[in-house]
Amino acid sequence: MRPASACKACRERKLKCSVQSKSQACQFCQAQNLECSLSLRDRVLARQEHRSKRILAAQPQSPIQSPKNDRHQGSNTAQLFQGAAKLNLKLPxxxxxxxxVDLYFQILxxxxxxxxxxxxxxxxxREGTVPPIIILAIITYTARFSNHSxxxxxxxxxRxxxxxxxxxxxxxxxxxxVSITTMQACHLIGSLAIxxxxxxxxxxxxxxxxxxAQLLGLPHRLSSDKLERELELRGTHYTILPCLRLCDSDWLFVVWWSIYMFDVWSASSRGLPRTFTLDPTWEWxxxxxxxNQLTYGTAAHSHEDFDEDLGLRGIHPRRLSMWGQMIPLTDIKSDVFTLNEWTASQNxxxxxxxxxxxxxxxxxxxxxxWLHDLPPRLHNTPENLAYFVDLGFGTTFLALHVGYHYHSMLLYYQFLHEAESSGPSECLLSSSPYARDYAERCKFHATSISDILWTGSQTPRCECLWMLCGHMLxxxxxVHLHTLLLGDDEELINQARNYLERNFELLLRLQSYWxxxxxxxxxxxxxxxxxxxAARLNDTFRMDRWLLNMLQEHHEAIVNESTNDDQVNVTGDSLSAANMSAHSPSSTEFQSEMYSWIR
Structure with a gap:
């Protein structure tokens, strides 16, 4: 976190925290005979951070993509390495x-x-002004992708x-x-925990x-300045934005939409109530x-100027945001999870x-x-993928579409059971004309997920390596297993077998990282x-609490309902190297077991 510049007593009373040059306590705490919570060292660190911001703001503001002259005298970098030394922690x-850090932006x-x-x-x-907790979280989260000696x-x-x-x-x-650093750190550490x-x-x-986010008044308390407003919606730390004209140094820019999506995913997967409800008036x-083209000197221009320069006139600029298009999808995901939970609770x-x-x-x-309203530039076509790969956003483009197919697959998943049931004695919906159609839709979306993630693995600068890909695979x-075990069309069975082989290959690669x-x-x-x-193969696909856990609670272990043979003494809260080595099959063993299913 950024060093505090006021003690706790002064912050609570909203007073200026003043300290005499040789005093350890501020004037208010001295007058009230209170123990001042802020040490002289903390005040020095706060002044150093403030000084580094002023120095940075005075420098030329052209964006630096690949700095050649790295400087590492920033106070926060010094804090990081000093703190690591105190913890007897060796950093790279x-x-x-x-x-x-470069890999983090490329891959995650x-x-x-x-x-x-x-x-x-x-x-x-590069200049050492990012809060230490942010840098350490990124290093911890991303070191697995480095090929450095x-x-x-x-x-x-x-690692x-x-x-x-x-x-x-x-x-x-x-x-x-209550700051942007806290929100960013929580999001990074939460992702690491997953x-x-x-x-x-x-x-x-x-x-x-x-x-x-609630204490900061988000998303309602946004700046009237267009550039500042955009950065509040997107999220960037104030210490690294010298281009901004801050009206209130206590008003910190936040990652509102990332926090909103984090809330939906976390709450839905654990069956907990959400903190936020989507308001369609919130700005994308x-x-x-x-x-990424925003730099110092563009504050006077609106975001529409950028889109017009890109030849995108006639389309509302914010509809072209891939991250923005994920917002309604995330809300739909919550609807799907709620529906599946209700179904699982019924006879x-x-x-x-x-x-x-x-x-x-x-x-x-x-x-x-949602799919109909996508701008043509965001349609899932080879041409659009190539376009975004050239711009460095190919993986983001794939993430958008794999998310759409994932939520759709979960919506229709329960109909895999209904479509194969022999009559009302097995399932009330078996006679519904919708059952087979919805089951086919589920299989279409499962196939699309496999295709998209495989395409990413075969396209340079486009491999999908984030953690959740494993669950989607x-x-x-x-679903492919359903076709393999219960299908009667030999061509479709062979296709399912091929998709399973590809999925296993991708899972093996992901397993080497996460x-x-x-x-x-x-x-x-x-x-x-x-x-x-199962007494009947189809019974495993009935939407009950066990299947709901399989589909939605991806952070929890799952065991066979009728036997404990597959129960492992590794919970979702303790995947240490020792536990993993004791219980996780080797890549060769996993590959052998998986491929034995489809031979």
Whole structure:
């Protein structure tokens, strides 16, 4: 967190915190005979940070994509390395840290979250003015992707475990401020917790980020200045934005939409109530290309100017934002999760068929409208993919479309059971004319997920390597497994077999990076065995609490309902290297087991 410049007593009373040059306590605390919470060292650090901001603001403001003359005397970088030394924590050399930060923006940023403005963040990181907790979180989260010799001999998915513990320790509630740094740190640490299978930590981080957003008055309290407003919607730390004319130094820019999506995902996957409800009047972020072109000197221009320069007249500029288009999809996801939870709570023989079909039709129409309203530039075509790859946003483009197909697949998933049921004695919906159509839609979307993620793996600068891809591949594979086990069309069965092989290959690659993929692959193994052990193969696809856990609670372990054979003594909260090595099959074993299903 950024160093506080006022003690706790003065902050609570909204007083100026003044200190005499040789005094450890401020004037107010001295007068009231109180123990001042802020040390002289803390005040020095705060002054250093303020000075670094003024120096940065006075420098030329052209964006720096690849700084050649790195400087590392910034106070925050010094704090990071000094803090690491106190914790007996060894950090990579500066050049390795720089490489890891670059990899973060190439592989992870703008896929699961959008927290920073790339050009200004890179500049600030090279100059050492980014808060230490942010840098350490990024290093911990992204070191697994580095090919630097510094990590030689260290398995990718186990890198940074000590750093992970340290960065979580830095998120100290006693020192926490209502600030953008807190929100960014919570989002990064929450994402890190997901990758480690630590669902409780992830949920706690989401809650803190949500409450911070509320205390900041978001999203209603936005700047009237167009550039400042955009950065509030998108999110960038004030210490790395010298281009902004801040009216209130206490008003910190936030990652509102990332926090909103984080809330939906975290709450939905754990069956908890959401903190925020989508308001259609909330403003979307601008498109990614225009956003990355924002530099000092553009504050007088509106975001429309950027889009017109790109030849995009006639389309509302914010409709071109891929991150913006994910917003309604995220809200639809919540509707799908709520529907599936309701279905799982009902008796499949007495379920209210009209209510279920009406709900499915309503959500389905939202997805149809979303797809229909996409600007032509955002349609899923090879030409558009090539366009965004050239701009550096190919993976973001794929993330948008794989999200659409994932939510659609979950909506129709329960009809895989209904379409194959023999009559009302097995399922009330088996006679519905919609059952088979919805089941086919589910299979179409599962196939699309496999196609998109495979295309990414075969396209330079487009590989989809973020953690959630593993869960989507597992659910997609379970749909292909339905075709393989219950299908009667030999051509479709062969296609399903090919898709399973591709999915397994992608899962193996993801497993080499993320320890949490162990939970995903375990779910798939358990699901396949449950299919083979069921009295009727189709029973495994009935929407009940067990299947709901399989589909939605991706952070939890899953076991076979009728046996504990597949239960592992590794929960989603303790995927340590020791536990992983004890319970996780090797890549060769996993590959052998998976491929044995489809031979």
């Amino acid at each position: 050399p500066i050049e390795v840290c720089n490489e890891i 940023h703008d896929k699961q979250h959008s927290l920073f403005h790339y050009p200004t963040f890179i500049r600030a990181q 510094y990590f030689k001999g260290v398995e990718r998915r186990y 940074g475990q000590e750093w992970s513990r340290a960065v979580k320790t830095m998120l100290n509630i006693q020192d926490m401020e 990758s480690e299978g630590d669902s409780r930590m992830e949920s706690m981080c989401s809650t803190i980020a949500n409450r911070t 972020p601008m498109d990614e290309v225009a956003f 499949h023989l007495t379920i209210d068929e009209n209510r279920l079909l009406r709900s499915v039709a309503e959500i389905s129409s939202k997805l149809v409208v 597992v659910i997609s594979s379970s 320890p949490g993929i162990f939970l995903s692959t375990t779910r798939l193994r358990v699901f396949q065995k449950a299919c083979l052990r």
